[in-house]
Amino acid sequence: MSTESTRASGTSVHDRQRDRAERGVRTRDAMAALRNDRPSPPRRRRPAMVALSILLIIGGAAIAGLLALNLDSREPVLVLAQDVPAGTEITTDLLRTTPVASEGLQLVPEDQAAEVLGTYTRVPVSQGQLLDVTMLTTAEPMGEGRAQVGVPMTAGLVPPGLRSGDEVRLVRTGTSAGDQVTPLAIGLVLSTSAEEGGGLTGGEGGDGSATVLVDADSADAVVDAAGSNLLGIALVRRGVAIDDADLRALGDG
Template structure:
């Protein structure tokens, strides 16, 4: 009796798939190595120092903001070149910011000096605002006192203002001498308000010595008027 043997064939597709998926032993089954975390103590220490430094700086700023110094504040206008009187100063407490404010303890010394620029009320005095000599009161200058009636000078005129000194002709003047400017920008040195009885106002001005005799002569005849120059300081 003849028996037929089946020839050995190729393995089935399922067998191949099972063989290929059953156990992974190729490159795909290998995991990539993970490098261990590198510790950086130097960076951590630097970050800590920065944090501590910032906190320390903030603390110092808060502490310094509480430091107060005594300074000079101007309470009345002082014109350029004028001596700074003690009555124009008062003591104020300000924060110590490092700016060169003049200490109130130096007030007596300051009163012997002059204003480099016009000092307005409310100004905190610094060293740069003070000079030891005044060009306004130096050689070639003269102080002239004027006794003026209301209408011959503007209301509210104060020390440190700049004015035009104008010659106005009296009743006997002619048409060609009605008015002319004798000083273009004279400095007001001091003022006194006229009384209720109609008395004259006393105004002292600083002018060039070359025109002071003429101004004084016209002032004695009541022929001087002042015009304020608000923009000139």
């Protein structure tokens, strides 16, 4: 009997020790699993990356600010509403406005439009071109001692591509090979039929016409030669600006 009790008691002690050991293992496994489930602590950001991010943000804001300032600095300035030849008087119907950043330029602000009315273009100006004060003069092309004449631009007697602003020499050609050529005047081309959409210019496969500014004393001779189809035109200079000196030179030609 005692032997059986001792065996039962020994078995019970052994079983209890094994149970405790198993419970310990399970407890350690559970705690390890719990530790693995915990979120990892946040990584510390590198100071250099943080500084670079701040610089990028500040730089982007500065660029955006500069763009906004440039947009805000635009102001309306005058532009030409149509193509005009040299010597054209500036009137209200020839002017339009467009906003531009005009700092450092010689453009004409919209609020100064009254100051350019009544002036004249010194050079040909294209539609949409910004109006610059250097393009204008107060010298009136049709002043005392000057006259505008209409002349034909006959192919063979006119250089190709003649246009407003060109300085030309007008001569009377002979009726035969032995006749002497007679100089008539130095003139300034104010417009051509090609520029006005009314025909071809001479020397480019067809005839046209031009309006030329000459001194008044030579006007009759120029008209007579043109009417007799004996007027030749020679190009002297391209794109001459109309100013007092150039207009006085017409009378000296």
